[in-house]
Amino acid sequence: MIRICLSLVVVFIVSTTFSQETIDLYNGSDTNISDWYSNSIIPMFQAAVPECKVNQVITGGGAGGNDPIVDRAYAAFKTGDDPKADYFEQFDPFRPVGAMDEGFWVEFSTDNVPNYASIVDAAKETPFNLPYRGSQVLIAYDKTKVNEAEVPHTWDDLVTWIKANPGEFIYGRPDRGGSGRNFVVRAVHEANGRDPSLFTVDNFDTALAAERFAGAWKILNDLAPYLYDNASYPAGNTPTLQLLAQGAVSMIPAWSDQAIQAISLGVLPESTGLVQLEDLPLVGGYATSTIPTNAANLDCSLKLANFVLSPEVQASVVEEIGGFPAINWDLLPAELQERFADVITNQVPDFPGGDWNSAMNDSWYENVAPNVNRNE
Amino acid sequence: MSFLRKLGKDPFGIFIFIALFLFIIGPMISVILWAFSVQWRYPSLLPTQWGLKFWSQTFKRADILQALPLSLFLSLIVTLISAVICLPAAYAFARLKFRGSQFFLLSFLATNAFPRFGLYITIAVIFLKLNLVSTVLGVVLIQLVNTLLFMIWIPTAAFKGVDKSLEEAALDVGASRFRVFWQITLPQVIPAISAALMLTFVGTFYETQGAILIGLPGVRTMPVLMLSLINNQLVVQYGAILSLTLWIPSLLMLFFARRALSGKSLAAGFGV
Amino acid sequence: MSTSTLTKKEQSRTKSNWIAYLLISAPFFLMVLLIVYPASLSIIRTLRPEVNGTRRFGLENYLAFFSDHTSVTNLVFTLWSTGAIIALLFIICLPIALYLRFTESRIAHFVQGLALFPLFVPGIILAYALIRFIGPNGLLETFIEVTTGWQGYHTPYLKPSGSIIGLVWEGIPITVLVLTAGLAQVPDNLIEAARDVGAGRLQIFFQIILPLIGRSMLIAFALNFLGVIGAFTLPYLLGPAAPQMMGPFMQRTFYNVLNPDAAETQAVITFLLSSFVGFLYVRSAVRQQKEEA
Numbered sequence: 001m002i003r004i005c006l007s008l009v010v011v012f013i014v015s016t017t018f019s020q021e022t023i024d025l026y027n028g029s030d031t032n033i034s035d036w037y038s039n040s041i042i043p044m045f046q047a048a049v050p051e052c053k054v055n056q057v058i059t060g061g062g063a064g065g066n067d068p069i070v071d072r073a074y075a076a077f078k079t080g081d082d083p084k085a086d087y088f089e090q091f092d093p094f095r096p097v098g099a100m101d102e103g104f105w106v107e108f109s110t111d112n113v114p115n116y117a118s119i120v121d122a123a124k125e126t127p128f129n130l131p132y133r134g135s136q137v138l139i140a141y142d143k144t145k146v147n148e149a150e151v152p153h154t155w156d157d158l159v160t161w162i163k164a165n166p167g168e169f170i171y172g173r174p175d176r177g178g179s180g181r182n183f184v185v186r187a188v189h190e191a192n193g194r195d196p197s198l199f200t201v202d203n204f205d206t207a208l209a210a211e212r213f214a215g216a217w218k219i220l221n222d223l224a225p226y227l228y229d230n231a232s233y234p235a236g237n238t239p240t241l242q243l244l245a246q247g248a249v250s251m252i253p254a255w256s257d258q259a260i261q262a263i264s265l266g267v268l269p270e271s272t273g274l275v276q277l278e279d280l281p282l283v284g285g286y287a288t289s290t291i292p293t294n295a296a297n298l299d300c301s302l303k304l305a306n307f308v309l310s311p312e313v314q315a316s317v318v319e320e321i322g323g324f325p326a327i328n329w330d331l332l333p334a335e336l337q338e339r340f341a342d343v344i345t346n347q348v349p350d351f352p353g354g355d356w357n358s359a360m361n362d363s364w365y366e367n368v369a370p371n372v373n374r375n376e
Numbered sequence: 377m378s379f380l381r382k383l384g385k386d387p388f389g390i391f392i393f394i395a396l397f398l399f400i401i402g403p404m405i406s407v408i409l410w411a412f413s414v415q416w417r418y419p420s421l422l423p424t425q426w427g428l429k430f431w432s433q434t435f436k437r438a439d440i441l442q443a444l445p446l447s448l449f450l451s452l453i454v455t456l457i458s459a460v461i462c463l464p465a466a467y468a469f470a471r472l473k474f475r476g477s478q479f480f481l482l483s484f485l486a487t488n489a490f491p492r493f494g495l496y497i498t499i500a501v502i503f504l505k506l507n508l509v510s511t512v513l514g515v516v517l518i519q520l521v522n523t524l525l526f527m528i529w530i531p532t533a534a535f536k537g538v539d540k541s542l543e544e545a546a547l548d549v550g551a552s553r554f555r556v557f558w559q560i561t562l563p564q565v566i567p568a569i570s571a572a573l574m575l576t577f578v579g580t581f582y583e584t585q586g587a588i589l590i591g592l593p594g595v596r597t598m599p600v601l602m603l604s605l606i607n608n609q610l611v612v613q614y615g616a617i618l619s620l621t622l623w624i625p626s627l628l629m630l631f632f633a634r635r636a637l638s639g640k641s642l643a644a645g646f647g648v
Numbered sequence: 649m650s651t652s653t654l655t656k657k658e659q660s661r662t663k664s665n666w667i668a669y670l671l672i673s674a675p676f677f678l679m680v681l682l683i684v685y686p687a688s689l690s691i692i693r694t695l696r697p698e699v700n701g702t703r704r705f706g707l708e709n710y711l712a713f714f715s716d717h718t719s720v721t722n723l724v725f726t727l728w729s730t731g732a733i734i735a736l737l738f739i740i741c742l743p744i745a746l747y748l749r750f751t752e753s754r755i756a757h758f759v760q761g762l763a764l765f766p767l768f769v770p771g772i773i774l775a776y777a778l779i780r781f782i783g784p785n786g787l788l789e790t791f792i793e794v795t796t797g798w799q800g801y802h803t804p805y806l807k808p809s810g811s812i813i814g815l816v817w818e819g820i821p822i823t824v825l826v827l828t829a830g831l832a833q834v835p836d837n838l839i840e841a842a843r844d845v846g847a848g849r850l851q852i853f854f855q856i857i858l859p860l861i862g863r864s865m866l867i868a869f870a871l872n873f874l875g876v877i878g879a880f881t882l883p884y885l886l887g888p889a890a891p892q893m894m895g896p897f898m899q900r901t902f903y904n905v906l907n908p909d910a911a912e913t914q915a916v917i918t919f920l921l922s923s924f925v926g927f928l929y930v931r932s933a934v935r936q937q938k939e940e941a
Contacts, residue, residue, distance in 0.1 A: 024593040031609050057593040058439075058604045067903050068589050072500040072509065081504040084593055097906050173889050175904040229784065232806035233889040238610060239779075247418040248784030258610070266415060267610045362905045366718050369890030389755035392747055396762045399740075399817070403777035404769075406787040410780060418785040421794045461674040468671035475665075478937060480672055482930050487679055489922040490687045491878040493898055494915030498686035521682045524675045575767070582770035599770060606776050619773045626768035630761065 021297040022053040023086035023304065028065025029287065030237060032261045033089065034058045036321050044316075045307050052300035066091050070292075077104045077294045086295040087304060090287045093128035094354030100128055106291040112302050115309035118327040125201055125352060129288035132308045133317045134324030136276070136284030137182040140241075140259045143271040145250040154279040155190050159219075161251070163226050168250040170228035170243060173369070175361040177237035182283040183253040184220070184364055185351040191215025194280040196349045204355035213360065217367040224371055231371050244268065253282060257322040285350050286326055410616035430613035439601055440618075447598035450512065451581040454519045458576055461520075462527035463569065469528070470535030481532065484525050492585055503590050510594035518586035523576045530575075534568030535561075574629060598622070687919070694913045709913040718890075719910075723917065725891035729808060729883075730876045733815045734869055737823045740816070741868075745827035746853075749834070763824040766817055771881035778814055778886060779805060804886075811887035815876050822875075823868045830864025831857070863932055870929040878918050894918045 027034045034056065042054045059065050066088050073083035074096050093105045105128040110117045113130070123131035139152060145168070152158035162169045172180030192198055192212050199212075224231040228249045234240045237258060244252045245267050254274075262268040276282065289308070291301045307313060314325040315332050318340060329337055351357065410416065413423030414430070434440065468474070469481050499518065500509070508514030538561055546556045587597045606615035697708040713719045744763055748756055766774075781787050783805040792801055804810040834857055842852050880895035887893060892900070894914060902911035 026593070031604070034604075055593055057596070058601075059588070059592070060604045068496060069592060071497055072504070072589065075497050075501045076504050079501055079504060081507075082509075083504075084510045095903070095906060097908060175900060229803065229806065234806060235885060235889075239885075241610065242612070242779075243784065246783070246785045262610050265610060267612075269417065358904055358906050365890055365892075365900070369888075370721075371890075386751065386753040386755055389747060389751060389753045389759065392744055393755050393759050393762070396744065396759060400762050400765055400820070402788065403774070403781035403817075406780040407773070407777045409787070419790055419793065421787075421790045461678075465672040465675050468668040472665075472668040472671075474668040477668070478934065480676060482933060484675070484679060485874075485926050485930070486687070487683050488874045489926055490683060490690075490919045491895070491898065491915045493878075493880070493895075493902075494690050494912055494919070495683065495686040498689050499682060502681065502686075517678070518682065521678055524679055528675060578768060584770075584772070599772070603772055606772055612780070615773070615776050619769075619776070623768065630764060630768060 020051055020053050021300045022055050023295070023297045023300045024055050024057060024084060025087040025089060025304070026057050026059050026066045026069050026085060027089040028059045028067075029090050030060060030255075030258055031058075032258060032321060033287075034060060036316075037089070040316055040320060041308065041313060044312065045304055048307060049300070049303050052297075052303055054304065067095075071096060073292045073294070074099050074104055077102075077292065080294075082296050083292055083294050084296075085292060086297045086301045088290045088292075091129070091290040092288070092353045092357070093126060093290050094357075100126075103293055105129070106293050106295075106298075106302070108305070113306045113309065115306050115327070118309060118331055120326065120328055122350070123286045123326045125288070125350070126354075129290050130305050130309070131286035131288045131326045132313075133321070134284055134286045134326055135178075135322075136256050136324070137179050137186075137253050137282040138256050138259065138274045138276050139251060139282070140244060140254040140268070141251040141273050141275070142244065142247070142269075143273045146273070151273065151275055152277065153275070154277055155186065156279075158277065159223065162223055165250065166226045167228055169226070169252065170232070170234065170240065170249050171253050172237060172240040173233045173235055174364050176235045177240070178285060179237045179240055179253045179255050179258075180233070181357075181361070182285065182351070184216070184360065185283045186277070186280070187219045188213060188216040188351070188360065189280055189283070189349075191219055196280075196283070196351065199352055199356055201352045201354060201356075204352075204359070206359070209356070209359045209363070213363050213367075217363070220364075220368045224368065233369065241268070244272075256284075260322045281349055283349050283351050284324070286324075288353075407616045407619050410612050411620045413613065430611065431617055434614050434617045439596065440598075443596055443598045443601050446595065447581060450515060450519070450595075450597060451577050453512075454516050454523060454580045455573055455577045457516065458520055458523040458527045459569075459573060462524060463531055466528050466531035467535055469532040470538075481528070484528055487521060487525050496589060500589060509590055510592065512595055514590045515587055515595050515597070518590045519580050519583050522583060522586070523580060526575050526579075527572050530572040531565060531569050534565040538564045578626065578629070690912055691916050691919075694909065694916050697909065709909055710917075712910065713913050713917065719897075719914070721891045722894065722897045725808070726877060726894045726897075726918075727921075729812055729815075729893060730873060733812055733819065733876050734872050736812070736816045737819045737868070737872060738865070741820060741823040741827055744824055745831055746857075748824070748828050749831035760824075764821045767821045769818075771814075771818065771879075772885075774814055774817060775882055775885040778810070778817075782810075782813065806886070807888055808891075811879075811883040811893065814882035814886045815879060818882070819872050819875065822871055826864050826868040826871065827861065830861040830867075834860050863936065866932050867929065870925050873925045874922050877922055 025037070027037060037056050042056060046053060057069075059069060069085055070088065070091060073085040076083035077099075093100050096104075099105060106112070107127045108116050108130050109127060116130075119131060123134065125131070139158065141151065146161075150161055150164075152161050171183040174181040174184040188199075189196055192215065228243065234243060237255060240252050241254055241258065241262055243249050244254075245262070256274065259268065259272070259274055263270065263272050289305065291298070291305060295301050309327060311327070311331050311333070314327050315336055317323045317325050318332070318336060325332060329340075351360075409423055411430075412426055412428065414427040415425040416423040469477055503509050503514050503518070506514075508517065542560050543556050546560055547553070551559075582599050584597075584599045584603060587595070587600050591597060591600065602615065602618050605618060609615065694709045695705055695707070696703045697706050699706065699708065741763075744759060748760055769777075779786070782789075782803055784803045786803070786805075789801045789803065792798055804813055838856060839852055842856055847855070878895050879893065880899065883893040884896040884899075887896070894917075898911050898914045898918070901907050901914060905911075
């Protein structure tokens with residue numbers, strides 16, 4: 001009898017372990033996103049797709065976030081080994097160099113991810129990544145130090161305010177977080193007729209880049225002497241935000257979702273104001289997930305990819321993390337559409353990843369970061 | 377009173393102590409204050425609101441409760457294996473004559489000379505081939521290589537410093553080789569070896585690069601978790617609380633190991 | 649010494665030979681597999697740059713490094729920072745080591761404990777603590793303002809001095825340990841004799857002590873140099889965006905400029921600098937061995 005019971009238990013354990021696949025999901029984003037995965041997305045997904053389990057590995061904050069793991073997975077791709085990685089919450093498929101062409105990243109389409117059809121066109125950049133949540137960069141400021149009348153509504157306002165209040169504004173290094181990067185992108189747009197459509201994934205050209213960036217570097221170098229502590233650029237979104245929290249500066253560019261969370265946690269005081277520029281919004285962007293083709297649990301990874309594009313999760317993007325959906329607003333619950341009628345947009349201005357992005361960051365380090373103006 | 381009088385006789389010592397205290401402990405004080413604050417806004421010198429609110433939140437995290445014992449276990453294992461493979465080597469370097477001994481001894485300097493970052497991909501490939509990624513054994517191996525330099529050099533110097541005449545005297549009166557080693561050689565090298573063991577343990581406990589590259593996703597150590605709780609975390613308190621918690625074992629070790637660390641044997645390991 | 653014992657010793661020498669190789673084989677093999685082999689591959693790759701789609705031997709990667717303004721600036725900055733850090737370490741640690749060597753005061757125990765404390769604080773926590781301590785509106789600044797009313801504090805956070813302060817903090821224990829050990833070998837009677845003939849403290853330090861601890865100073869220099877030159881965490885979190893030290897610069901080149909060849913070249917150049925200092929160390933060690941023999 002006991003033996004039968006035992007063998008039943010064994011069979012049960014074996015069958016459950018074999019019928020379930022566990023995917024290793026790497027999350028290198030800020031903690032508001034990884035917390036959202038642990039508390040909402042993963043439980044929802046596991047309930048909806050019982051044959052798949054998710055193991056979230058948080059890599060944010062390390063030297064390169066997901067980078068070392070992607071390198072490892074790419075090395076495994078070349079040697080044919082198990083990469084021990086199934087899903088990257090956010091990654092730029094233009095990295096590592098050459099990986100995309102060699103077939104390292106899964107090419108998304110309605111064939112492998114049915115919900116791919118609902119993604120708004122503005123969010124699609126390349127079929128090798130999956131845009132699934134949008135966010136925008138805003139200007140966050142301290143209401144106790146910035147007068148209502150002085151709050152900037154255009155780029156020119158902002159420049160005027162920065163120059164009138166030396167040392168009170170700072171943005172982060174563009175390669176270390178979107179808030180700094182998108183402020184730099186906004187300067188690039190400012191120097192190029194505020195036309196984001198000039199920059200696409202396919203039209204990168206070194207000479208063109210040099211020409212288009214030159215104006216932006218002039219704008220940013222012109223600002224540098226008026227920035228915090230003679231232009232000491234912090235290394236990331238969070239360090240920038242903490243300068244505002246410490247009262248060391250009174251105005252910064254910040255991710256909308258992160259700033260809102262910081263206020264609700266009490267890290268930023270209640271007196272923090274958020275404002276968007278009206279002449280051309282600060283650039284936002286979509287977080288894009290990637291899946292390596294050599295993932296051991298490719299099926300479940302694709303199911304997760306499909307799941308995050310479902311109206312259910314997309315509604316959670318709006319409600320829980322204060323982001324933009326990556327699918328059409330019409331697909332979301334009617335109640336939600338009404339509530340957010342004012343802010344509904346299918347058009348978060350973006351700047352392409354890959355060549356444009358890395359050229360911009362590198363050029364910023366060469367032309368803006370050294371503060372050449374300061375010595376003149 | 378007499379202690380105070382003694383202090384008065386040593387103004388230079390007091391000066392060094394105070395200067396060093398400000399420099400070393402100053403930054404740590406801000407960590408301690410942050411750990412016990414709920415809110416701390418400039419320009420207040422001390423936290424504007426004290427409390428333990430974030431302590432329970434920090435330790436509620438399941439990943440921390442799993443990572444701490446795993447990290448302690450890993451560091452112990454690495455230290456142990458390091459001792460098992462390095463101490464015999466150190467004995468050989470100190471006591472046996474063989475061709476190229478100096479070359480081999482100095483070659484271990486290479487473990488610290490090449491930027492580890494440049495070796496990442498090749499090391500990842502080796503471990504993938506051996507099926508060691510995401511295993512405890514893999515992390516042990518990658519962390520082991522960092523420990524070689526100190527674990528070989530310091531004990532080598534200690535074995536060299538052993539008074540041979542005592543050993544020979546004991547052998548002459550008929551003691552067995554094993555007994556001589558156990559009762560005469562070993563006690564003389566224990567301080568240096570314990571210092572090396574401690575440096576190895578602490579260094580391994582806080583190692584992150586190898587733990588990330590080889591350990592994830594299966595093996596998640598404490599410092600890897602700390603990285604994500606410190607750098608990208610809006611709430612400053614989590615990092616402060618974790619740091620403070622980890623110092624308790626460290627300070628205990630410092631207390632017990634201070635004597636070993638002060639010995640000449642340790643520094644002799646660097647060839648002084 | 650009789651002839652019989654000689655032959656006995658010779659016998660044990662040849663016998664111990666293969667045992668010795670056996671004893672050192674495990675750590676040596678581990679190092680070859682995980683350090684020497686990957687490093688050699690890396691060096692060879694930088695010497696085979698891609699020209700017109702094919703890889704062949706050539707120095708293009710190195711020429712590119714040395715003709716690039718940013719790279720050279722960062723290299724010079726790294727060397728400059730490393731020099732400053734080591735100089736500061738000597739200025740701070742020599743008095744401490746001298747004090748520990750020559751005092752019998754009880755305060756010495758506390759001084760020594762403090763000097764060793766940084767061993768137990770990993771870089772990430774130090775960076776975190778320093779941002780809150782010396783950073784803008786941090787504890788130090790508020791303390792100065794509250795106690796003295798002086799408003800002129802300028803934070804070293806995100807400046808070259810930020811990463812220098814952090815790396816000096818980290819380097820104190822090993823420097824103090826090595827210098828104290830060096831000083832322990834200065835015989836008491838030598839100093840007493842000098843005192844007897846009326847030599848002053850400074851004279852004793854510069855003419856007697858300093859020449860005797862030259863080797864330990866070289867060792868402290870080498871160990872700190874190896875630790876500082878490739879440092880990543882502290883320069884990245886506390887230092888400026890430009891110029892950058894080699895550690896953060898390598899990672900940026902690899903992950904953001906997407907130029908693995910250039911990043912690898914930077915790593916090899918850093919390694920060559922480390923090897924040069926390692927060579928100085930090794931040469932001194934070999935000399936010492938010869939003197940002993």
